[in-house]
Amino acid sequence: MKILEKLKKSTQKIIGPVADTVSKYAKKVITPVVNLYKKLNKPTKKLIRTETVILALFAVVSVMESSGNLTSLMKGLLVPVCAYSLVAVGLNLCVGYLGELSLGHAGFMCVGAFTSALFSRTFQDVIPDVPRFIIALVLGTAVAALFGFLIAIPVLRLSGDYLAIVTLAFGEIIKNVINVLYVGKDSKGLHFSMKDQMSLNMDLDGMMLINGPQGITGTPRQSTFLIAVLLLMLALIVTHNFVHSRTGRAVMAIRDNQIAAETVGLPVTKYKLVAFTLSAAIAGVGGVLYAHNINSLTATTNNFGYNMSIMILVYVVLGGIGNFSGSVIAAVVLTMLPELLRGLSTYRMLIYSIVLIGLMLFNWAPGILKWREAHGLNATAIIGRFKKKEVQ
Amino acid sequence: MxxxxxxxxxxxxxxxxxxxxxxxxxxxxxxxxxxxxxxxxxxxxxxxxxxxxxxxxxxxxxxxxxxxxxxxxxxxxxxVARTFQNIRLFGDQSVLDNVKIGLHNSFEYGTATGIFRLPKFFSTEKKMDKKALELLSVFGLDTMANVLASNLPYGKQRELEIARALATNPxxxxxxxxxxxxxPNETRDLMNTIALIRKEFGxxxxxxxxxxxxxxxxxxxxxxxxxxxxxxxxxxxxxxxxxxxxxxxxxx
The missing domain is CATH 3.40.50.300 (P-loop containing nucleotide triphosphate hydrolases)
Incomplete structure (x- = not known):
């Protein structure tokens, strides 16, 4: 007993001062940061929390990757997960804030992907890597935004189901057009055809850029996990700033009550266009990331067709309409889940769909919402519990 | 004329x-x-x-x-500004934001300024907040500025709609x-308020x-x-x- 007490005292002597100085300095650094954080309004706090979580996850995954603890399957999913998250964030802007249901966001992703990949492939030997990727990124985003703008002009005259159907058709048309598009490059310049490879009439030194259903092959694989995460974080900041600005307020006002919005003098069509274009642009960024992560880019139903559009809508609905961080969480979980369940082979899709139904019920069913409220399992209550701990 | x-x-x-x-x-x-x-x-x-x-x-x-x-x-x-018989507020937004939407055309900055949070964003938002709170205080709504519009009691919703209409400077x-x-009590208050806004806003x-x-x-x-x-x-x-x-x- 005596020995134990002595040991305790001596350790306290050594550790005590060290701990004191550490906590002193920690307080000096942390207290102002905490105070600054406390002053912010609720949505900004949420944005900072989300960004911190993404950074932390990025750090963990990077460490796992460098120490070889990540299966190649998971490694392959890192960039696509970010790409899907980006498209989901873009769609959430459209569904949650503009209040219009779009089923064609995979189409905008497709436009971004093919534009940027075509650019990167064409100038592969002409422009150095870094500036080429930056230009490809800007170009892919801009063309997706342009398509969003052009589609929005006729489409936003419609609403509800009609808008959903027209955007769905747009996605399919884009996919089908790319499947019959042949583009080649030789010493004379670029050649286009919508028939077949032969009708391009290229010289012998010619190189295929887009080869119909086989798409674009040999795109430089430049989207790294770091770039993908940075772009995702940037998109979250952009959407947050947009929503909490003069324009964002106007967009939400139009969603809440269009007639009232008009009577206070808001140009409804203009702001609908702005929001839809931004939404398409963000989906385009996702497309650029996606295209620069794979060797052969093709437009199939599974990656750019209605399947994908609906998948992305599932991310948005499950993550919570109007909740950008929720979209990211849903995209990550639902992309990883089928891969994690691969070991269960036959029952994989069964479990996946059961999880989907379960999540949906947990998120939206009125009975469960009541139960969660009663047992303190909703978001505000959980955050509230953490706050109490901080005070103590 | x-x-x-x-x-x-x-x-x-x-x-x-x-x-x-x-x-x-x-x-x-x-x-x-x-x-x-x-x-x-x-x-x-x-x-x-x-x-x-x-x-x-x-x-x-x-x-x-x-x-x-x-x-x-x-x-x-x-x-010309108006209110509606069946109240049409922007229910999912705060009382303050409802009035700020009314101020939309009086205070301008572009979409890009908002996204990149340029200095003009902060200065204009500050002015908008001030003006909106001024308007709300006429109706005694300034203490509820951060409440969701749809959570206001009925009478207050009507007043908020008037405040929002006045924000467009009609x-x-x-x-x-x-x-x-x-x-009857609320109606009497409303009569006073209407007389007041007529005097104050001309x-x-x-x-x-x-x-x-x-x-x-x-x-x-x-x-x-x-x-x-x-x-x-x-x-x-x-x-x-x-x-x-x-x-x-x-x-x-």
């Missing part, structure tokens, strides 16, 4: 003539009442004045400018049944109302509508004693 001059306004929905040969002249600074039985076409007149419906015939002049058939947003910019304010659903007011206490208490002139046509028009006391009006609307 009159602030609002409406000549031979009429609208048909298919075979139904909802409003016919409607004439109205409101001078600057007046408080004008529009009354009549249910279904007489009062709200339809409001909807035509604000461009929600396009009139089939007639003209509307605001301050000498022809605004007939213009878009709702343009008419608002020309100086020359003419149209109030569609501002006292609907209010108890705004001309046209209101639809069924509460005759309120109408006879504050309106200087009245127009009575019945079956889409003007039944009587003029000074409040004269109109309310008109035997036709008593027969059709007030009851003998």
């Amino acid at each position: 009159a602030l609002l001059e409406v000549n031979n306004l009429g609208i048909s929905f298919g075979g139904l003539r909802a409003v016919d040969e409607f004439n109205l002249k409101i001078e600057q600074g007046e408080l004008y009442g529009l009354i009549g039985p249910n279904g007489a076409g009062k709200t339809t007149v409001f909807n035509m004045l604000t461009g929600i419906y396009k009139p089939t015939d007639g003209t509307i002049f605001l301050d000498g400018k022809d605004v007939t058939g213009k878009k709702t947003a343009e008419i608002n910019k020309a100086g 020359k003419l304010l149209l109030l569609d049944e501002p006292a609907a659903g209010m108890n 705004v001309t007011i046209l209101l639809i109302e069924h509460d005759m206490k309120l109408v006879s208490g504050i309106c200087e002139k009245l127009t009575v509508l019945n079956f889409g046509r003007v039944l009587a028009q003029g000074e409040t006391s004269a109109v309310l004693n008109d035997p036709e009006v008593i027969k059709a609307y007030l009851g003998e």
Whole structure:
């Protein structure tokens, strides 16, 4: 007993001062940061929390990757997960804030992907890597935004189901057009055809850029996990700033009550266009990331067709309409889940769909919402519990 | 020149003539009442004045400018703001944001300024907050600035709608049944508020109302509508004693 007490005292002597100085300095650094954080309004706090979580996850995954603890399957999913998250964030802007249901966001992703990949492939030997990727990124985003703008002009005259159907058709048309598009490059310049490879009439030194259903092959694989995460974080900041600005307020006002919005003098069509274009642009960024992560880019139903559009809508609905961080969480979980369940082979899709139904019920069913409220399992209550701990 | 001059306004929905040969002249600074039985076409007149419906015939002049058939947003910019009989607030946004949306055209910065949070964003938002709180304090709503609009009690929602309309800096304010659903105390408060905003904002007011206490208490002139046509028009006391009006609307 005596020995134990002595040991305790001596350790306290050594550790005590060290701990004191550490906590002193920690307080000096942390207290102002905490105070600054406390002053912010609720949505900004949420944005900072989300960004911190993404950074932390990025750090963990990077460490796992460098120490070889990540299966190649998971490694392959890192960039696509970010790409899907980006498209989901873009769609959430459209569904949650503009209040219009779009089923064609995979189409905008497709436009971004093919534009940027075509650019990167064409100038592969002409422009150095870094500036080429930056230009490809800007170009892919801009063309997706342009398509969003052009589609929005006729489409936003419609609403509800009609808008959903027209955007769905747009996605399919884009996919089908790319499947019959042949583009080649030789010493004379670029050649286009919508028939077949032969009708391009290229010289012998010619190189295929887009080869119909086989798409674009040999795109430089430049989207790294770091770039993908940075772009995702940037998109979250952009959407947050947009929503909490003069324009964002106007967009939400139009969603809440269009007639009232008009009577206070808001140009409804203009702001609908702005929001839809931004939404398409963000989906385009996702497309650029996606295209620069794979060797052969093709437009199939599974990656750019209605399947994908609906998948992305599932991310948005499950993550919570109007909740950008929720979209990211849903995209990550639902992309990883089928891969994690691969070991269960036959029952994989069964479990996946059961999880989907379960999540949906947990998120939206009125009975469960009541139960969660009663047992303190909703978001505000959980955050509230953490706050109490901080005070103590 | 009159602030609002409406000549031979009429609208048909298919075979139904909802409003016919409607004439109205409101001078600057007046408080004008529009009354009549249910279904007489009062709200339809409001909807035509604000461009929600396009009139089939007639003209509307605001301050000498022809605004007939213009878009709702343009008419608002020309100086007409309104409230609705069935309250139309931006329910998912805070009380403060509702008023800030009303201030949208008075304070400008672009979408890019908002996204990149340039210095102009912060300075303009600060000015908007200040102005919005000023407006809210007229109605005693400044203490509830961060409450969701849909969570406000009914009477306060009506007041917030008036505050939002005033935020657009109108020359003419149209109030569609501002006292609907209010108890006598709330109605008395509302009468005081209307008198106050008229004095403080120098705004001309046209209101639809069924509460005759309120109408006879504050309106200087009245127009009575019945079956889409003007039944009587003029000074409040004269109109309310008109035997036709008593027969059709007030009851003998």
